[in-house]
Amino acid sequence: MNPLKLHTEVDIAPLAKLYGSDARFFAIGSCFAAEIGERLCQSGIEITVNPFGTLYNPASIAAAVQRLTDATPFTEEDVIYSEPLGRYNSFWHHTKFSNTSVEGFLTGANAALKSSSEAFAKAEVCLVTLGTAWVFRHLDSGRFVANCNKVPAKEFRRERLSVEDSARLLSEMVSANPGKEWIFTVSPIRHLADGAYGNSLSKATLLLATGQLQQDFPNVHYFPAFEIMMDELRDYRFYAENMTHPSSQSAEIIFARFLEYVFTPAAVEAAIKARKEWRRNMHRPLWETSSDNIA
DSSP states (O other), rough: OOOOOOOOOOHHHHHHHOBBBEEEEEEEESSSHHHHHHHHTTTOEEEOOOOOOOOOOOHHHHHHHHHHHHHHOOOOGEEEETTTTTTETTEEEETOBSSHHHHHHHHHHHHHHHHHHHHHHHHHHHEEEEEEEEEEETTTTOEEOOOOOTTOOGGGGEOOOOOHHHHHHHHHHTTTTTTTEEEEEOOOOOOOOOOOHHHHHHHHHHHHHHHHHHOOOEEEEEEHHHHHHIIISSSGGBBBTTSSOHHHHHHHHHHHHHHHHBBBBHHHHHHHHHHHHHHHTTTTTTTTTGGGGGG
């Protein structure tokens, strides 16, 4: 037996209640939520991911969940025009929702809202990935925005949410939806616009807030994606070329741990099988070779 240990292992106890392949999931938050959500979808799990696009901070995520809960349609009052993009959008949405007309934007935004509101109501498990405690406040309206949509920076003030504010916003979100299990993660993707120290303050704020939630709610859980990346996968070979995002290999490792954290052994086996089948389908040729086509 080789006693040499080459990395620090992060122990993860699975959920007390493990889920089968037929469980309904909802994922919202940073691009890491999209990474996990996309892989769950490929594995045959019913899941809705980021219906407003990528969201990073607790304020935007809590506001989005509230909108999903009450299903209030978007109106022309929500619409903004982005000069740099030359398109219409809202401060609720990612730029992918942008449209060349107000009517086009509202049609797409409200269609997504309707379907995702229905999916959220049916979801048993909500995965929330927090990316940063930094927020942008729109000066004219006074509200935090999910995406600036390239509107000039002078129209916003950048702030960092406190632990107390983050915990309060997320607590209100969980309290309003008591029938669901909530799994929080903190994204391992580093936001270095404020330097390494500023990123650490932001991540620490999120970790403390989720820690408070676990103390207050029995249906709140924490999956240590951040800790797996920082400890088990700390070597730079596990990062993408920009040295801040996890590599595809790292995302696969963390996803495998997530499956074991959430699902029954039978569901894990079924998910692995379904994803292998999905990969095979993705690699099928565009046309079948036929002897009739051979000269």
